[in-house]
Amino acid sequence: MAINQAAPAKSKKELAKELGISRQSLYYKPKLPEKDLKLKAEIEKVMADNKAYGHKRISWALNINKKRALRVMKLFSLKPQRRRKRPEKPRDAGQAPMAIPNLVQGIIIDTPNIIWVSDFTYLPYYGKFVYLATLEDVFTRQVVGWEVSTRHNTDLVTQALLNALEHYPAPEIAHSDQGSEYRSETYLNLLKSFSIQPSMSQKASPWQNGHQESFYSGFKLELGHPECYPTLGELIEAMARQIHYYNNQRIHTALRCPPAVFAQRIALQKLTTAELNNQLTNRETAER
Known part of the structure; x- marks a missing residue:
């Protein structure tokens, strides 16, 4: 009768030789999974505060390589929230196109308060709608003015513009779509009173007002x-906080910093340049 006996245990040296590797390799414990788990926790923390951040902005926030951020996000199925599809505006359907041209298409700017783009959106709220109108500086990407109302009318967009003009110099051009609010005589006269040129996207061309589309x-x-907000006051307060977050904390992909930070940098550069020019002028005057 044959008896099966267990093979004698091999030493680590014999096992390493059989596998064709060094003996030290048998003691190796990979560190990457541990690093990935640590990075996963850091990414989740950033995503908790910045729900729309993709791998690029997360890599900037954590000061890591974007490919590493993308790899770990894929590994643990970490995804930013999906964007909602933009609703239609039935009131604007069937209106004849305006004669006002698109003045901003292809234009290159290098300073703030040249072009402001404007639009409004609506938020469903307990069977009704709350409307938000905003104006954004194309160069700094800052929201320079905004207004909230339970009605989408001319007052909504004109008040948003007036709010912006309280804090910033009037731009050269104010761009919008061809919504009835922006086509109104009241709004166009307000632009004229501040020597602001109106500009409009072509009809049914939302990509020509892409900055505002992206913001909303x-x-x-x-x-x-x-x-999620029980009262209208709480909702408006949350909207104000969100606009402040966008301007002052949220990293803009085109700027690689928040819009307000970028605007401050530009203002500081202009101030420094002006001071240097003054010093040179004073020196030249003193030498004469």
Whole structure:
């Protein structure tokens, strides 16, 4: 009768030789999974405060390589919230195109307060709608003015413009779509009174007002569902906080910093340049 006996245990030296590796390799414990878990926690913390951040902005926030951020996000299925599709505006359907041209298409700017783009959006709230109108500086990407109302009319967009003009110099051009609010005589006369040229996207061409389209897409996503806020006052307060967050904390992909930080840098550069020019002028005057 044959008896099966267990093979004698091999030493680590014999096992390493059989596998064709060094004996030290048998003691190696990979560090990458541990690093990935640590980075996962850091990414989740950033995403908790910045719900729309993709791998690029997360890499900037954590000061890591974007490919590493993307790899870890894919490994642990970490995804930013999806953007909502923009709703239609039935009131504007069937209106004849305006004669006002698109003045901003292809234009290159290198300073603030040249072009402001404007639009409004609506938020569903307990069977009704709350409307938000904003104006954004194309160069700094700052939201320079905004207004909230339970009605989308001319007052909504004119008040947003007046709010912006309280804090910033009038731009050369104010761009919008061809919504009825921006086509109104009241709004166009207000622009004229501040020597602001009106500019409009072609009809049914939302990509020609892409800055505002992009802003609202991220704004709604990060605000969350409006009915999370029990009262209208709480909702408006949350919208104000979200605009402040966008201007002062949220990293803009085109700027690689928040818009307000970028605007401060530009203002400081201009101030420094002006001081240097004054010093040179004074020196030249003294030498004469």
